[in-house]
Amino acid sequence: METLMAFLTVFLDPELLILVAVGTFAGVYVGAIPGLSVTMAVSILISFTFSWEVYPAIALMIGIYMGGVYGGSRTAILLNIPGAPSAIATAMDGYPMAQRGEAGTAIGVTTVMSFIGGFIGIAVLALAAPLVSDFALRFQPRDYMLLAVLGILLVGSLSQGSLVKGIFAGAFGIAIGAVGRDPLTFAERFTFDLRIMESGISFIAVMIGMFGVSEALLQLHHVDRDAVRQKITRIVPSLATVRKHLPLSLQTSTIGVVIGALPGTGGDIAALMAYDHAKRVTKNPEVPFGKGAMEGLVAPETANNAAVGGAFIPMITLGIPGDAVTAIMIGALFIHGLNPGPMLMIDQPDMFWFIVGSLVAANVFMLIFGLTGIRLFTKIVEMPRSVLIPLIMLLSIVGAYAVNNSITDVYWMLGFGIFGYFMRHYGYPLGPVILGVILSRLLDDNWRRAIISEREDLGRFFYGVVTSPLSLVLFVSVILIFLSQTPLWARGKTRIFGHREGSTPQ
Amino acid sequence: MKRFALGAVAAAIALSATGAFAEYPEKEIQGIIQWGAGGSTDTVMRSVTPHAEEALGGTVVMQNMTGGVGAIALNSVADGEADGYTLLMGAENPLLYKVMGLGDKDYSDFTAISILARGTPVLVARPDAPFDDYAGMMDYIRANPGEVRFGATGPGGLPSVITAMISTVEGGLDVIAVPYDGDGPALTALQGGAIDVMPAVLGASIEGIRAGNMKPLAIFDVEKNAKLPDAPIVTEFNEAYDTYLPWGPFFGVFVKNGTPEDVVAKLQAAYAEGAKNPDFVQLMDDRGFTMLGLTGAEAEEFLSTWQQGTTWLLQDAGLTQTSPEEFGIARPGE
Numbered sequence: 001m002e003t004l005m006a007f008l009t010v011f012l013d014p015e016l017l018i019l020v021a022v023g024t025f026a027g028v029y030v031g032a033i034p035g036l037s038v039t040m041a042v043s044i045l046i047s048f049t050f051s052w053e054v055y056p057a058i059a060l061m062i063g064i065y066m067g068g069v070y071g072g073s074r075t076a077i078l079l080n081i082p083g084a085p086s087a088i089a090t091a092m093d094g095y096p097m098a099q100r101g102e103a104g105t106a107i108g109v110t111t112v113m114s115f116i117g118g119f120i121g122i123a124v125l126a127l128a129a130p131l132v133s134d135f136a137l138r139f140q141p142r143d144y145m146l147l148a149v150l151g152i153l154l155v156g157s158l159s160q161g162s163l164v165k166g167i168f169a170g171a172f173g174i175a176i177g178a179v180g181r182d183p184l185t186f187a188e189r190f191t192f193d194l195r196i197m198e199s200g201i202s203f204i205a206v207m208i209g210m211f212g213v214s215e216a217l218l219q220l221h222h223v224d225r226d227a228v229r230q231k232i233t234r235i236v237p238s239l240a241t242v243r244k245h246l247p248l249s250l251q252t253s254t255i256g257v258v259i260g261a262l263p264g265t266g267g268d269i270a271a272l273m274a275y276d277h278a279k280r281v282t283k284n285p286e287v288p289f290g291k292g293a294m295e296g297l298v299a300p301e302t303a304n305n306a307a308v309g310g311a312f313i314p315m316i317t318l319g320i321p322g323d324a325v326t327a328i329m330i331g332a333l334f335i336h337g338l339n340p341g342p343m344l345m346i347d348q349p350d351m352f353w354f355i356v357g358s359l360v361a362a363n364v365f366m367l368i369f370g371l372t373g374i375r376l377f378t379k380i381v382e383m384p385r386s387v388l389i390p391l392i393m394l395l396s397i398v399g400a401y402a403v404n405n406s407i408t409d410v411y412w413m414l415g416f417g418i419f420g421y422f423m424r425h426y427g428y429p430l431g432p433v434i435l436g437v438i439l440s441r442l443l444d445d446n447w448r449r450a451i452i453s454e455r456e457d458l459g460r461f462f463y464g465v466v467t468s469p470l471s472l473v474l475f476v477s478v479i480l481i482f483l484s485q486t487p488l489w490a491r492g493k494t495r496i497f498g499h500r501e502g503s504t505p506q
Numbered sequence: 507m508k509r510f511a512l513g514a515v516a517a518a519i520a521l522s523a524t525g526a527f528a529e530y531p532e533k534e535i536q537g538i539i540q541w542g543a544g545g546s547t548d549t550v551m552r553s554v555t556p557h558a559e560e561a562l563g564g565t566v567v568m569q570n571m572t573g574g575v576g577a578i579a580l581n582s583v584a585d586g587e588a589d590g591y592t593l594l595m596g597a598e599n600p601l602l603y604k605v606m607g608l609g610d611k612d613y614s615d616f617t618a619i620s621i622l623a624r625g626t627p628v629l630v631a632r633p634d635a636p637f638d639d640y641a642g643m644m645d646y647i648r649a650n651p652g653e654v655r656f657g658a659t660g661p662g663g664l665p666s667v668i669t670a671m672i673s674t675v676e677g678g679l680d681v682i683a684v685p686y687d688g689d690g691p692a693l694t695a696l697q698g699g700a701i702d703v704m705p706a707v708l709g710a711s712i713e714g715i716r717a718g719n720m721k722p723l724a725i726f727d728v729e730k731n732a733k734l735p736d737a738p739i740v741t742e743f744n745e746a747y748d749t750y751l752p753w754g755p756f757f758g759v760f761v762k763n764g765t766p767e768d769v770v771a772k773l774q775a776a777y778a779e780g781a782k783n784p785d786f787v788q789l790m791d792d793r794g795f796t797m798l799g800l801t802g803a804e805a806e807e808f809l810s811t812w813q814q815g816t817t818w819l820l821q822d823a824g825l826t827q828t829s830p831e832e833f834g835i836a837r838p839g840e
Contacts, residue, residue: 039543042543043543043544043548043570046543046552047552047555047556047568050552050553050556051556137694137697137698138698139698140698140699140700141684141695141700180573181573181574181575181608183660183687184660184685184686184687185660185661185685186575186606186608186660186661186662198573198574198577198578199572199573199574199578200573263691263694264691314694318694318697318719319713319714320690320693320694320697321544321690324543324544327542327543327544327690328543328544329544330544331543331544331545331548331549331552334549334553334789334793335549335552335553335789337785337788337789337792339712339713339792340713341712341713341714341716341717342713342714342716342717342719343713343716343717344713404571404572404573405569405571445685445687448685449684449685449686449700452682452683452684452685453655453682453684453700453701455652455682
């Protein structure tokens with residue numbers, strides 16, 4: 001009964017409910033603007049809500065978080081500029097849909113799927129938090145490393161066209177991620193003794209440049225062409241559409257929750273892995289992936305919103321942040337006199353249920369705000385290009401500056417924008433670059449941790465891999481996925497299964 | 507019309523003239539936090555500053571500026587004006603920049619507004635580790651050289667200083683040091699069994715200890731800690747630690763040298779007042795921090811003692827890039 005009351009607190013107090021709503025609304029827009037991140041918004045809120053009670057402060061932050069993770073998809077679909085790293089995969093099929101005049105449908109599907117994903121994440125948090133956090137804790141450095149390798153293998157599904165160019169782009173991304181003082185030893189890498197390189201290259205600046213500026217430059221090619229007319233007949237997807245994608249969304253939500261719950265990985269990696277998963281399991285999409293496949297929207301959007309619930313799991317059960325936003329929330333709880341840690345759920349179970357309740361409320365508001373105002377939003381793509389292009393440039397510059405309040409980041413952003421333009425021009429995919437930057441540290445740090453832990457002995461390292469069930473599963477998956485991308489696999493498959501399946505579509 | 511314009515200009519001049527004599531602070535003050543949002547420096551600064559604002563009668567806008575082990579933030583404040591409108595909110599790391607080759611500036615280029623508090627280091631182990639206290643751990647390490655995994659956070663971090671201290675006092679410490687991004691991720695790894703022992707600040711590990719997810723081997727202090735009265739202190743096992751303790755990371759607010767004295771005095775008074783706030787005292791106590799509230803000569807004394815002790819400890823352990831001698835940092839006791 002007390003549990004139920006704690007859960008319902010947010011619904012029974014109009015003030016709290018309004019705060020969640022305001023937070024979610026603001027989050028959608030903060031998330032939609034590249035460079036303005038949820039992390040930043042939440043850390044500003046810490047000072048802002050300092051003198052408040054703890055419940056209203058948390059309610060507002062949760063609203064922003066939920067709304068922001070969803071909001072990133074808006075600009076990804078409409079402008080091909082992901083508002084947040086977790087919306088990178090969304091752009092790959094969302095933008096082609098907008099170009100066909102189906103932006104309304106794309107946003108509708110995204111919203112409903114984000115809601116479903118978010119809800120699954122919350123359900124897992126409410127029902128199985130201790131179980132999942134136990135599982136997440138079991139990940140050793142070598143498991144994180146294998147996970148990163150698994151991520152790197154996504155290069156294949158992120159590059160349309162030449163795989164070689166995709167691999168080049170991915171390797172380039174990993175190199176960008178390694179620039180600066182190595183956080184483990186503080187040794188300088190790829191800095192050429194320049195002070196500007198010392199703190200590394202901001203990943204957000206790379207993303208904004210590659211997607212935002214290069215898109216604007218590309219659009220300059222056809223400034224005079226008329227914008228695509230958007231047909232907004234049906235925004236809310238039909239029940240049949242939702243039902244059709246339900247099995248996929250359940251799978252991708254699971255990916256989202258687990259990746260979200262792992263400390264050190266978040267919604268961005270979850271969304272990319274989910275996209276890859278969708279590509280693997282969807283045998284015959286109505287529209288090919290990369291050209292506007294519905295599945296290409298469903299997968300990343302369910303996964304990144306499910307990762308929100310996932311990120312709260314280690315935070316509430318152990319006081320360990322699941323991602324950057326929950327790390328700041330832990331700080332906020334401290335400031336409000338609570339002691340987040342393994343004892344929080346025992347000492348203050350009300351807090352747990354209050355967070356679950358607020359997440360549910362935020363998820364519902366996200367659905368409401370997501371499905372309204374679409375008409376207005378789609379007008380953005382219908383704007384003349386001569387207005388749109390300067391607007392994109394302005395947003396990119398403001399966004400890049402806002403990340404660290406540093407003008408250096410703006411230069412990086414512009415540089416990568418121009419470079420990205422030429423990459424696109426010569427058919428190099430941009431997705432793998434970002435993938436490389438995201439995974440660079442995960443791969444590098446954990447490989448070193450793993451091998452240092454084994455006294456730099458490869459034999460001991462592999463002994464560890466084969467004796468741990470978790471590592472073994474990851475290791476075998478890496479090998480299988482790698483083989484499945486080589487011609488060897490297709491040949492072997494034909495030999496074993498005969499020609500029944502016909503040629504496997506890439 | 508012309509007369510009106512003239513009048514407006516005159517008024518503007520008058521306004522700006524009074525502005526020059528106006529009381530500090532007459533505009534927003536910027537607070538640059540050296541570490542990321544959600545970390546302990548961030549938490550401490552965001553908790554104390556609103557109380558200091560009240561005493562000051564001004565606004566302090568805080569922003570996190572990370573990178574280069576905090577050197578980016580330090581250099582940014584050092585490159586700014588010495589007018590008291592930019593505060594550096596930092597931790598102990600800058601005192602090691604010179605010997606670690608991370609930069610050519612440290613707190614000697616700054617005036618301390620307040621050294622707020624000091625943390626206490628504690629050695630924790632995973633709950634199923636084959637030893638229960640410091641003595642047991644040392645015996646186990648001697649019996650199994652090069653097998654026990656210690657968490658580390660890079661040269662100059664708290665774990666590197668503590669392991670250097672152990673190594674100096676015990677005459678060697680043959681363990682594997684596994685590097686992590688900070689004590690948070692390392693303590694997570696400890697609970698997952700990826701490392702066996704972690705030297706951490708008490709505040710970061712206290713909740714884990716309370717829940718039994720990690721066990722305290724020894725508190726690195728000269729007296730028992732009120733937060734963990736049952737945990738042994740390291741001097742009980744080896745009195746030689748007396749030379750180096752008490753030692754701990756600290757948090758402080760600084761302004762660039764050359765800031766007008768009245769401004770410094772005002773800021774010092776404001777932060778001294780803010781640090782007295784019961785909510786803040788409670789927060790610091792919960793996290794196991796010792797309040798210091800040092801300013802002026804006391805702060806300088808504290809900083810130079812800290813720098814001498816720590817840099818020479820690291821120098822003797824072979825962890826520095828340049829000897830402290832090069833920068834005129836004298837060996838303690840000389």
